[in-house]
Amino acid sequence: MHCFALAVTLMALGHGPRVISFVPSLTDIAVAIGGASQLVARTDYDRDPRLSRLPSVGGTTNPNLEVVEQLRPDVVITWDDSEAPGLAATLRQLRLRIVQVHTAGLQDLRADIRILGSLLGREHSADSLWQTIDGQLRDLETHRSARSRPGVFFVVWLRPLITAGSAALVDTLISIAGGRNVFHDMAQAWPTISSEALAARHVDIIVVPESRIHSRRDVLDNPVIAGVVSLMHPRVVTIEDDLVNRPGPRTGEAARALAAAIQQP
Numbered sequence: 001m002h003c004f005a006l007a008v009t010l011m012a013l014g015h016g017p018r019v020i021s022f023v024p025s026l027t028d029i030a031v032a033i034g035g036a037s038q039l040v041a042r043t044d045y046d047r048d049p050r051l052s053r054l055p056s057v058g059g060t061t062n063p064n065l066e067v068v069e070q071l072r073p074d075v076v077i078t079w080d081d082s083e084a085p086g087l088a089a090t091l092r093q094l095r096l097r098i099v100q101v102h103t104a105g106l107q108d109l110r111a112d113i114r115i116l117g118s119l120l121g122r123e124h125s126a127d128s129l130w131q132t133i134d135g136q137l138r139d140l141e142t143h144r145s146a147r148s149r150p151g152v153f154f155v156v157w158l159r160p161l162i163t164a165g166s167a168a169l170v171d172t173l174i175s176i177a178g179g180r181n182v183f184h185d186m187a188q189a190w191p192t193i194s195s196e197a198l199a200a201r202h203v204d205i206i207v208v209p210e211s212r213i214h215s216r217r218d219v220l221d222n223p224v225i226a227g228v229v230s231l232m233h234p235r236v237v238t239i240e241d242d243l244v245n246r247p248g249p250r251t252g253e254a255a256r257a258l259a260a261a262i263q264q265p
Helices: 003-012 024-032 065-071 087-093 106-120 123-142 169-176 195-199 216-221 223-232 241-245 251-263
Strands: 019-021 075-079 098-101 151-154 205-210 235-240
Touching (some): 098 106, 123 169, 123 251, 151 169, 169 251, 195 223, 205 251, 235 251
Parallel strands (some): 205 235
8 A cells, every 4th residue: 555545544543653664764764753652663773762662673674573463553664675575575464554665765765754754644844854855965065076086985795795886875975975986887776796896996985884793994804805905095984884874864964974084185
């Protein structure tokens, strides 16, 4: 069921929807537009203190479905089939109403904000959130340096080596921030690349989204990246992992952080 029709149905029953979101960036959006009270669970990756009182359903692509059933949500927000194959079908078998979302690019973010606004009955707040993000990005583009764009290699994963392609939101943010994603020619959002492919690109800056999974030191210890550093002497900069890898309310902040990292001397 389309999310707008679903929202109208739930409103007609006399209540706002009780929602579980398996997608952390969508959970962030729900909180940002004032819908935290309509969330009845969180995942292990939702760290906003306003959600700490909620039970966790575990992972985002492999949630505890027994807990989900016990909570009896009106609607579950989940990934599209490319992100979590088979999950939507399983949820439908449990007779749960679902809304599937795609979270790769900037237009996906705009659509996701509108979906949440419609579903939670918070259209005005959703419109305001998008206008804020869009204004932040446009302002950054307006004041972007006219200097040549440095080649940026964005580290997503180390083993195998995964980066961002043109379908990923971070590719757009790198461009807005004044850089040039060296794997922009890859059509996928998150392509796996070879050592030869990386060595063939001219890399001026390596951006490391630092997290508990991998740090700047882990990246520099990777033999493929170490070879690039030795050959091309790029700057290696770090940025908060959640800031760039969760396309949500902080997207404008993410673009500014990338600009600061890319444009520093």
